[in-house]
Amino acid sequence: MNLRYALLPLALALSLSAVAAPVKHGLTPQEMVYLDRYSSPTLSPDGRVLVFAKRVIDKETNKAATSLWMRNLVTRDMRPPHQISPEGWNVNSPAFSPDGQTLYFLSAKSGSMQLYAMPSQGGEAKRLTDFALDVDGYKLSPDGKQVALAFSVYPECKADLTCTKKKSDDVAAQKNTGMLFDHMFIRHWDTWADGRLNRVFAAKLGGADMLTAATLLSGDIHGDIPSKPFGDLGDFAWSPDGKQVAMSVRQSNREEPWSTNFDIWLVKADGKGARNLTAANKAWDAGPVFSKDGKTLYYRAMTRPGFEADRFGLMALNLATGKTKEIAPKWDASADGITLSGDGHMIYTTAQDMGQHPLFAVEIATGKVKKIVGDGSISAFDIAGSTLAFSRNSLKTGDVITVTSTDGLASLRPITPSAGEMLPNVEWGDYEQFSFAGWNDETVHGYVVKPWNYKPGKKYPVAFLIHGGPQGSFGDGWSYRWNPQTYAGQGYAVVMIDFHGSTGYGQKFTDAISQHWGDRPLEDLQKGWAAAQQKYAFLNGDKACALGASYGGFMVNWIAGNWNSPWKCLVSHDGVFENHAMGYATEELWFSEWENGGTPYDNPEGYQKYNPANHVKNFKVPMLVIHGQQDFRIPAEQGIALFSALQRKGVESQFLYFPDENHWVLKPQNSVQWHETVNAWLKKYIGQ
Secondary structure: OOHHHHOHHHHHHHHHHHHHOOOOEOOOHHHHHOOOEEEEEEEOOOOOEEEEEEEEEEOOOOEEEEEEEEEEOOOOOOOOOEEOOOOOOOEEEEEEOOOOOEEEEEEOOOOOOEEEEEEOOOOOOEEOEOOOOOOOEEEEOOOOOEEEEEEEEOHHHOOOHHHHHHHHHHHHHOOOOOOOOOOOOOEEOOEEOOOOEEEEEEEEOOOOOOEOOOEEOOOOOOEOOOOOOOOOHHHEEEOOOOOEEEEEEEEOOOOHHHOOOEEEEEEEOOOOOOEEOOOOOOOOEEEEEEOOOOOEEEEEEOOOOOOOOOOOEEEEEEOOOOOEEEOOOOOOOOOOOOEEOOOOOEEEEEOOEOOEEOEEEEEOOOOOEEEEEOOOEEEEEEEEOOEEEEEEEEOOEEEEEEEEEOOEEEEEEEOOOOHHHHOOOEOOOOEEEEEEEOHHHOEEEEEEEOOOOOOOOOOEEEEEEEOOOOOOOOOOOOOOOOOHHHHHOOOOEEEEEEOOOOOOOOHHHHHOOOOOOOOHHHHHHHHHHHHHHHHOOOEEEEEEEEEEEOHHHHHHHHHHHHOOOOOOEEEEEOOOOOHHHHHHHOOOHHHHHHHOOOOOOOOHHHHHOOOHHHHHHHOOOOEEEEEEOOOOOOOHHHHHHHHHHHHHHOOOEEEEEEOOOOOOOOOHHHHHHHHHHHHHHHHHHHOO
16 A cells, blocks of 8 residues: 555645634734624513624625524523524614513614514514604603604604604705704704704503504703704603603703703603703703602702713702702712612612723612622613623623623623634734823823734834723723724734823813813823833834824824824824814814813913914824714814825825714724724834
8 A cells, every 4th residue: 555645635634624723813903893793781570581682784785784682591501592583674772561571672674763562582573653754762661551752853843743754855855955044053963953853752552553643742842852963762761650751851042052951851741741850950960760659860960061071970859849969979980870770779870980881889878889890891781680781891802791690790691702702713912901190190091902913022013092082081991993902903012091081080080181182181191101111011112103083183183293203103083183163163062162161252262272283383293184074073174174284294194084974984894994094004104
């Protein structure tokens, strides 16, 4: 026998094995963009069943579709999560009926967004509503006999939804296209005003016929509920007996663009008797929730009018006496929402905390605060009895839905896969938090992320990421727009500083940036950059690029004229360049007026003090400028002007323009293009 040929199958097998062996690599933008996403953890009233949403993207159509999945938490070993929404439907917003027998959701299967229901254990989905308009949101009453429905309507049409549909059709059929306005908002976020308001209606459930009529609840309140552009029915609540509703609304009038005065209104379930419960507070009141006995209304409140990043305190309002008190006044955190425990003695809420976004429990009687789930960022949660379900993300994974017990958090059961499980060939960059003495010698925190291919003793080029807000944070959380792992995946180390103005370090720390955009945070960034290089020897300070969006884009523009020496390149996305013009052109005027100490005409010096346009003469570092045409928060002309300044000055620069994106880049293929363009810019100037 010829030994050479006898060994051939073995050699072939070894060869095939080598070819099939997974090749480890860093996270690519394409992998991140097209990852499945999990959200909306929703528990049945008895806590035995979990429903959640799964979003997938079709690469060919560039569109996302969401389905609903179920996991029986009791028979955990018998059946894995399985899809329960009809195949091919795009659905959202799951909610169980109070008895747990029915699951409600929204779908545009009929051609418009309508409310559907199906048996909670699976079965045929039944359409419940047949309205002339899209149902923008819904909330069931505690007894399950009524449902609140959100629609966008013309105020003059009142409760006649077909009137709004006819008027919209008439406007669309007109030959002329001019739009006449007599007050702001003429546009907001990425949408031009058309005269409609978001309003809430109520309808009876349980009939055999589809719902075609509803009672207007918020007609006596001239404002948007849900609020624009990102509000939802978290600002709406049913009373336990279903006879009253509470809602947070800001008046829609000429003052709205410079006002943060949301008030809590109490209205009868027939839409009559609207009463403002928080008129005395001229700042933001939000998120009403009735106590179990209906005698107390809990809500969140700010104290400073005009400041959108003020601390949200937890409030209790006695509906009989009208007296209010703060529940945990010594807790220096801003509560994100209110979820009552089953016995009504506890409030569960999330809040930013030292670079994390944990879940907290607050005792209503004592104000005592306890951290329930720390590490990473809790994006959503639900509680039923002693069962807690939450979605949590970190710098290494998108949301993972997990279940546990509220009284025994030692055992955590992940229900959905992590990014690492979905991408087993990806090697993730390790990360850690560090601190240093920043402005005013106060402690400032940051994160460093190692490149995916990190080896001790080697130096790596650096992506220096600057967060937006400015009242925000680049903490231990996942992002599909600014994700440090996509830079670590290209072989870069990443440094992120939570400068003064960042959230999660106390309200005084957050307040420190207002009217100080260019000095205190810049000092923190400078000291943080120096501290990071001293602590982490693998950072190559000679090959570094600074990148940021929104306020981060402003800071990149400010750095270009005031601290350009360390950087080989810069990336500015949707950043403020001409601050004085920004004060007139942005849609939410309260933001610019608070941050700059008044209006541009009353305090022009405040707008010029930290105006990047005044320092163009110092520009010299190559810069990539990115802007979306539908960005009405920081209009595209800001990016165009910045690019013009760079070109006129002779500084190497490029302008990436998206005609169909807003302040964010959301379309999957546009996101891939964004990342590929940014990575090419970094590679050109700092290598890989």
